[in-house]
Amino acid sequence: MNRNDIRIGLFGFGVVGQGLHTVLERTPGLRARIGRIGVKDRTKARNLPAELFTFDRDEVLDDPTLNVIVELIDDADEAYRIVTGALRRGKAVVTANKKMLAEHLQELIELQRETNTPLLYEAAACASLPVIRNLEEYYDTDLLEAVEGIINGSTNYILTAMHRDALTFAAALRKAQELGFAESNPALDVEGLDARNKLVLLLAHAFGLVARPEDILAVGITGISDLASSYAREKGLVLKLVAEARRLPNGGVAAAVLPTLVRPEHELARVQDEYNGLITQSNFADRQFFLGKGAGAVPTASAVLSDLSALTYGYRYEYKKLHQESTLALTPTDAEADVLVTFGAEHAPDRADFSAIHEYFHSQELGYYLTGTIGLDQLAQAAWLRLPGISIVRLPTPLRAVTTAPASETGPVVRAAWATDEAVSPL
């Protein structure tokens, strides 16, 4: 299908959809226009002629005058039906729906091959920052060791507002929603699930590893305690929600989304507001850092636009690394992290889950904390992590292969003979 002239069937006319309409009007160079818009809500007033809109999905998908489908709706299940329906009809698709993509990635890769039809989704990770295409194209000859980043603009906006402007979590979240940075279901953001979905996409393009979201540990920022905040302040560390995927020496990959204390000189410490930042570590190019707006209608729409432009010259993801290294897999049992766990008098973490305890602290006023080393798998399965009053943040050391030697970066190791009953009693 010739895509020199793009006639778009657009699904969804929320902030990003309207943003796309705006940027298309300001981009005369790209010969693309919106031919039809599929929407759900029959009552909403819209600022475009009524005949552009339809409530019937198939009316858009079956329209032979439309050659590209742009899917910008919230509902991941409906998005899946739209995207697969479009690909099966040989219509190229651009989508920003990371939840839908992460949940069906393997199938969508196969469907692109079967139908010989491209599906692009630069806007699904880091909005305007060209991370997917760079991982796919530019690093295809370089061996990536790690990708690590702040890839959810909403939580970063919230954490920045809490830290810099001393807002409460609730007030910061409300502000993020007002500015259009938050998902309509904020739980996706604040529980780290949106970042996890994006990490699934990064894993595919960075390492050729197609993971299921549920196989990746994700801890959000809702449970961050005052004690954890005090700890960060005292040590001069900055709290960020960090997604990380790292090759392990044994050939596996460790991946997690965790609230993380980062050192002030670390690139990610300076990622503010709704910005996203991604660090790549590779054999030849070494360490690289990309910073840009990770949320917002216009930056997200600009990534959609860039995908539309790429379609005009026949671009598609080749998923090259999927074929290069078919043996890479997530190996959480081989990976560990250093963490700070804060808790109250009622519930304590299970000491047996930790391979080392480094510090233990109790204050009558603030409660308890411990720092220690724990396997990624142990952490994922720890029932205590879901008990009220317990929360964790990662300390500023990378994910790493399980070692017997304790980490040196978190201070002297206090291999205290610390029993669970001691933990819940004041020191």
Next chain:
Amino acid sequence: MNRNDIRIGLFGFGVVGQGLHTVLERTPGLRARIGRIGVKDRTKARNLPAELFTFDRDEVLDDPTLNVIVELIDDADEAYRIVTGALRRGKAVVTANKKMLAEHLQELIELQRETNTPLLYEAAACASLPVIRNLEEYYDTDLLEAVEGIINGSTNYILTAMHRDALTFAAALRKAQELGFAESNPALDVEGLDARNKLVLLLAHAFGLVARPEDILAVGITGISDLASSYAREKGLVLKLVAEARRLPNGGVAAAVLPTLVRPEHELARVQDEYNGLITQSNFADRQFFLGKGAGAVPTASAVLSDLSALTYGYRYEYKKLHQESTLALTPTDAEADVLVTFGAEHAPDRADFSAIHEYFHSQELGYYLTGTIGLDQLAQAAWLRLPGISIVRLPTPLRAVTTAPASETGPVVRAAWATDEAVSPL
């Protein structure tokens, strides 16, 4: 010509050439190998079989078994002969020679069209950082307002070593040369000419503007005075060599390479050692920042490798913006900058060149300085700038269109009735 299997005719076997050989050996995924190496020095011992090497350019260019020429020599004139000779023979070319590219860019763009043969040069700007391809592909639908960056790793290494490690200029330069970061002719680096050559490439891919290097003002770092360093320290500013190109409201573009004082919170202030950093400012994607190694054999070779990989799937630069906006031109007469000029008792800057003088200072021990606003064209033509003892650095304000209102960012304006004879006498 089918480039699924790449057989390379390599010119030059210095640090980058040897780096390329190294990374090719470690990249089994890419089906590329070096078939022949053209070198100049007949006496040098080499660590590869002698039959690989030849001293005859045409023996490589005319070899029908080689389908890609990789040009990594120092001599820009010979590089030009190699690159044009290869293109005319229909052999794709990858080069890192920014001097040759900048001096012949218009012709090389035309030659690519005429011969229908690609010339790629990602390694020529910011080494491993994928700036050319991102400017070319990703932002082709977005209106770039400015690119601004540290694009010479050698001078950044020198400035970092002088600032952080308190090395002298000479010692820092020697160290940069030992580490292979400096051009073999260090004047290209320290006089800002290498950065200017790279800026020519960025201008072409960011704005579709093919400029001649000599049309862009470049001031290097050799003349930086102790007084300028003291000024920077006192104000908490960091000295960097910054290349900048910025659209002006009247439709022109201002471009210059200038030693620049940047605020500590600015992204470029944190670009250390041989790293390069580039900021793009665009209408939709807004502000983005890219950080990565800008010098060194392996990072540069990795960019060459990425270009080789791109050739295997038929990639070539389209120079899309060249056709989109043919009217963009450099307009130095419309642009101005805020600068700090330091000088001694012998020579002073010509007050008449400045549209405003903001501050004037004299110390018996350190000499004189003034801060003021000056047109880019006045600065380029100022004969006093080349007098001994006079040096300039840009203050931390962007290049901008000439205004009648003075800049407010550089403190209160002292529109002193300051005559040249006053300038050379102690206050």
